[in-house]
Amino acid sequence: MDFSKILITSVLCWSAMSITGCGGSSSKSAQPAQxxxxxxxxxxxxxxxLYGDIAQDKTKEVGDSKPALLLDDDDVNYAGFGMAFAEPEVAEPSVARAQSDTSAIQxxxxxxxxxxxxALVADGASVNQLVNRSVAGMQSAVAIxxxxxxxxxxxxxxADLRNLLLAELGSDAEVTALPVGSGSGREFRVSLAFWKVEQNLLxxxxxxxxxxxEQVKAAYGDVNNGAAVTSVRAASTFIKNSQTFAQAEDANNAADILWVIDNSGSMSEEQENLGNGIDQFFDSLNAAALDFRLAVTTTDGSSCEELLTLPDDASANFISPTTPNGKDQWGDDSDGIARPGTSGSPTETGFYCADKVDLTGFDREAAPNIVVFVSDxxxxxxxxxxxPSGADASYSVRDFNTYKQAFVDSGATYxxxxxxxTVVRSTFSDPSPASTPNSSCSGDGGTASGGAHFSEIAAITGGSSASICAPSTAWSVMYEQIIQTATGLASSFKLDFPPQPGSIIVKVNGVAVSRDTAHINGFDVLYGSDDASIVFYGEAIPAAGDEIVITYDHL
Known part of the structure; x- marks a missing residue:
């Protein structure tokens, strides 16, 4: 299909020493925003x-030789900054990663x-990673x-933490002169997006x-994930694109999600956290009308070749939207499949089990596959x-590189x-990783060590990695990453280019649809490892035969 491409000059109004605001604010009415x-x-x-509904009076330039742009919004307790670093060191990637390739800046x-x-630990904080992934971006791949x-x-x-981190990253701004904010608390999130433009890391x-x-996600989510922020000098023009889709009679909005859960003796706290927060997990899956399947195996090689069966139906080995009491059978009940117990082998072999498990009846040919490793x-x-426990005597132990190739070839997202x-032992000729100050963690989510091999497979295949030691209140962020990836992969409305999110107009049968970042009723744009997709939620999901027209700007 040919699409007309109209060059439009982006009104990037600036001067060398000051900030200039451009464009108007988005509509506050119930109608879709302009x-x-x-x-x-x-x-x-x-x-x-910066793009979107951002007020100029909430921003400020600081610094001289290493300047930054600040954004402060006390209404939602938010403080941010953007800056550029000259010529980052470039290392050859040890492995090929997903198409959203940030290996050159990793x-x-x-x-x-x-x-x-x-810096945060020295300031008295405990720090756990909730997201670490790469996605397609307007200018280049974005590491989040x-x-x-x-x-x-x-x-x-x-603002206190923002100012601390601004100084740590090398800005020459006078910290004592920066905004300090009015809020005071003990629990925070720090969101970082990195991308490369020419020889600059931004x-x-x-x-x-x-x-x-949730308020920050609605107001500044596009900026935080790098979708609505670019370099000034590289973003002088946009191209307008339009794509037309028809909702198929047999639209395949499916995703198969396999969980490989450690069932050794130390996993009771972690399994408890995995079972908690399940309401939001299932509500989000259902809001997108995702035809999901959830199945579980363990890391115990002696029994992991079979999927766990459901507590209420021993003949079933996965949960779908039609499973009776699906939430209970997942994790609300103590015998849900997300809580496989702690009597498994102490030799945790998640890779062996993910490779060996029999997926007959669960795995659908047309559905994208997601695999989630959970281990301490x-x-x-x-x-x-x-x-591996229970492996045949003739079995030859396999190294990381062998599994890496198999997992990449599978086409699944991990x-x-x-x-x-973060230390990977690629082959058995490499020395075993030594313990380092950052190789273990302890927190509300339990105590854990290792994890580099699981995280590296996630990075290679376009998934995300998170700390199992994170508090239970933060596990919803991990769930959200999995759900967004599943809905994005299952979407039939994939865009040709990563869009400037504020420019997107979606019409179904000629009627404009509002964007809803809460994923209840409307559309949203999700940025995946290879592309961006439009996903519909609630009553906005198109019916069979509906025409969907999506217009947007891209670089």
């Missing part, structure tokens, strides 16, 4: 442009995330990291109180060269909820 195609705020000095991103984490930050004592504002960092997560220990076979280690 598209916003130009930058709301642009700072040539900081080389950052070392630099890891270094900056470590700097931020160390979200941290859960909790203080035991003392009150701080979001970042947007947002800090907000955990209690304001290293992957024993590939890290310690241990023989997620990791595990320990925080």
């Amino acid at each position: 598209p916003i195609t130009s930058a709301a705020v642009a700072s040539e000095k900081a080389n950052i442009a 070392n630099d991103v890891d270094e900056k995330v470590a700097t931020i984490t160390d 990291v979200v941290l859960d930050v909790q203080y035991i004592s003392g009150g701080r504002s979001s 970042t947007w960092l947002g800090v907000f109180a955990s209690d304001f997560a 220990e290293p992957e024993n076979e590939t890290v310690f060269e241990r023989f 997620f990791s909820i595990s320990g925080p280690s």
Whole structure:
């Protein structure tokens, strides 16, 4: 299909020493908002442009030789900044990653995330990673990291933490002159987006109180995930695109999600957290009318070749939208399949079990596959060269590189909820990873070590990784990443280019549909590892035969 491409000049109004606001604010009525195609705020000095309904008077340029653009919104307890770093070190990637390839900047991103984490820990906080993934972005692939930050004592504002991290990342702004905010709390989220433009690494960092997560998502979610922020100099023109779809009679909105859950003796707390928050998990799955299947196997090699059966029906081995009492059979009840117990083998071999499990009757040919590893220990076979429990005597132990190739070839997207280690033992000729200060964690979610092999598979295949030590209140963020990936992969409305989100207009049979970032009733744009997709929710889901026209701007 040919689409007309109309070049439109983006109104990036700026001067060398000041910020200029461009465009109008979005509609506050119940009608769909007017598209916003130009930058709301642009700072040539900081080389950052923001898009969306962002008020110019909430922003400020700071610094001289290493400037930044600040954004402060006390109404939602939010403080953020964007800045550019010159010429990051580029290392050859050790493995091929998903199409949203951030491997060229990964070392630099890891270094900056470590700097931020160390600064927060030194300030008295406990820090756990909730999201670590790469997605398609307007200018280039975007690396996204979200941290859960909790203080035991003392009150701080979001601006306090933003100012601390701005200084740690090298800005020469006078910290004592920066906005300090009016809130005070102990539980925060730090959201980071990194992307590369020419020889510059750019970042947007947002800090907000955990209690304001939903409000911040609605107001600044597109900025936090790098979808509505670009460099000024590279974003001078946009191209308008239009795509037309017809909702198929047999629309396949399906996804098969396999969970590989550690059932060794140390997993009671983690399984409890996995079972909690299930209401939101199922509500989100159902709001998108996702034809999901959820199945579970364990990390015990002696019994993991078969999927767990449901407590109310021993003949069934997965949960779907039509399963009676599905939420209870998943995790609300103590014998739900998300709580497989703690009597399994202490030799946790998640890779072996994911590869060996019989998926007959569960796996659908036309449905995308997602695999979620949940473990508080290293992957024993590939890290310690241990023989899986119950494996045949003729079995040869396999290393990480062998499994890596098999998992990539499977076409599935993998997620990791595990320990925080980052050291990968690629082959058995490499030494076993030594313990380091950052290779283990402890928190409300329990105690964990290892995890690097699970996280690396997630990175390679376009999934996300999170700390299993995160508090139970934060596990909903992990669930959300899995659900958004599932709905994005299952969507029939994939866009040709990553869009500027404020420019999107969606019409079904000529009637405009509102965007709903709460995923209740409307549409949203989800950015995946390879592309962006439009997903509909609630009453906005098109009926069979409906015509869907989507117009948007892209670079």
